[in-house]
Amino acid sequence: MSGTFRDPAEHEITCQHAVDLVTAYLDDALTAADRALFEEHLGECPLCSEHLRQIRVTVAVTGHVCGDDLDAPAREDLIALYRRWRDQG
Numbered sequence: 001m002s003g004t005f006r007d008p009a010e011h012e013i014t015c016q017h018a019v020d021l022v023t024a025y026l027d028d029a030l031t032a033a034d035r036a037l038f039e040e041h042l043g044e045c046p047l048c049s050e051h052l053r054q055i056r057v058t059v060a061v062t063g064h065v066c067g068d069d070l071d072a073p074a075r076e077d078l079i080a081l082y083r084r085w086r087d088q089g
Contacts, residue, residue, distance in 0.1 A: 007055050012037045018048045 013021070018041050024030050025038055042049045070078070 013041050013042075013047060015048055018042070018045070019051060020054055025052070025061065026055065 018038060021030065021034065021038050027037065030038060042052060
């Protein structure tokens, strides 16, 4: 990498796509080609790199929460929150 950041419009994947791939990346569920594109994007996009760092910290702090760990109202609140966030994009 040259250390020069390219315009995000020139990336193979967009920032929104990169955000969508974070979970799969952390779960090691991307194909080798998608992982390479994702990592290339991270190398050129400080904002997405920071987002990934924040998600890693969140996972480390909260650990693994299973659906059974939440009571029904809390689970429904989180699902509704996720759906609102997803629908805004």
